[in-house]
Amino acid sequence: MDTIVAVATPHGFGGISVVRISGPDSKNIIRKISLTDKKKDRFKHQAVTLVKLFDGDGIPFEEGIITFFKKPHSYTGEDVIEISCHGNPSVISRVVSLCCVTGARPADPGEFTKRAFLNGKIDLIQAEAVASLIHAKTEEGASLNFKMLHGELSKKMKAIKKEIKGLLARIEFELDISEEDLQPDLVSGSLSALKNIQTTIKSALEGHSSVRMLNEGANVVICGAPNVGKSTLLNCLSGIDRAITGPEAGTTRDTVRASISIGGTPVTLIDTAGLRVSKNKIEKEGVIRTKKEINRSDCVLALTPADEPIKKKHLNVSSGPTVHVITKADLCSKKKICDFKNRFPGACIISAKTSFGIPALLKALQKHMGLFSSLSPLVPVATGRQSAILKKTDRCVQKSMRLLSFKGDPQLELVSLELRDALEQIDIVLGKTSTDEILDSIFSSFCVGK
Known part of the structure; x- marks a missing residue:
């Protein structure tokens, strides 16, 4: 990937602004536009360095603090440089321009978080939580999205996926290998597990409206x-x-x-x-x-x-x-x-x-209105995309339960197909199998520096 740069703090005047660079040339770019008193390696992982920033003519125009994050131990999973300097728009514009002249390009909206997703630092649910956390209108909304960002909903989805994969393994063993009667308790055990999965999905869907109101009002x-x-x-x-x-x-x-x-x-x-x-x-x-x-x-x-x-x-x-x-x-x-x-x-x-x-x-x-506190153990889906996909998963689970309850021999081949479809839906929620168009739609709503 190439190297990108953007302002990570809100535009306008302030005490401090932060310019973020991410990509393989991050270190080289900052070396070209800065000078420090340190003679050895100037930028160590998670260490801060005071530098002077120079323009294209070698004239110093600003002092700043450089923080370096070595891949993969950064937000994006790449080498990341953060330049903290005075919050003056003209100074910030100058810093960004110099970075672009020396090898970076302006980041697209949400590109830092998109790279974090593509590099496996976060899943798609967590990526969506970043945008929701930034735009949350209340403390409750921010607290709930913080839980999402730290993987509370992702854990539930992964637990559902693990349960479905276990069921699918037992059913496909029956179809491919077993020549005897059905495994003991295969049907009753599968129905019980699917019922638990359905309950988990239902609790996540029920809170969607409440989350929307927390985020949007x-x-x-x-x-x-x-x-x-x-x-x-x-x-x-x-x-x-x-x-x-x-x-x-x-x-x-x-x-x-x-x-x-x-x-x-x-x-x-x-x-x-x-x-x-x-x-x-x-x-x-x-x-x-x-x-x-x-x-x-x-x-x-x-x-x-x-x-x-x-x-x-x-x-x-x-x-x-x-x-x-x-x-x-x-x-x-x-x-x-x-x-x-x-x-x-x-x-x-x-x-x-x-x-x-x-x-x-x-x-x-x-x-x-079904409003609940962010301190509640309930972890609902937060976006319309998540809600729509989880509803599809629920339909697959319901169909599987009906097929297993069929009088006579259970329709195991069809159950297998429905469970595979349910697994695919869970992967889509987590972003394991999302198309470029879906990803572009999600990340385009982010601010540029995130």
């Missing part, structure tokens, strides 16, 4: 009939007067958004126009937009006021996760609140004016 729609307290609730949860409120129905005609954090997850609250039949063109458009937001949401807060009858149509607003919220509890007696709790045991009874019931509402939201 969640959308929560506040909906209901006009004047049920949607805007007041938005203001209460966000802590600011984001939406205009008033006693007149239909104050909100368009969507109003506010951002909060729930259990470490960034959440966008969306206040919407009241749901009702109207001849007013603007109000009708507002209702259409409300329904679109509901369809795109991760969770819906369906509001009904405590001072009006509650009907089923007010609650059946979404097929997705929905929390029934009874508002205006400040207008109710304790007896009426108890009555609501008995009639609607799953509802959250609140007053946005007094903040009564708000902590319980936030807990209910967290539960309905």
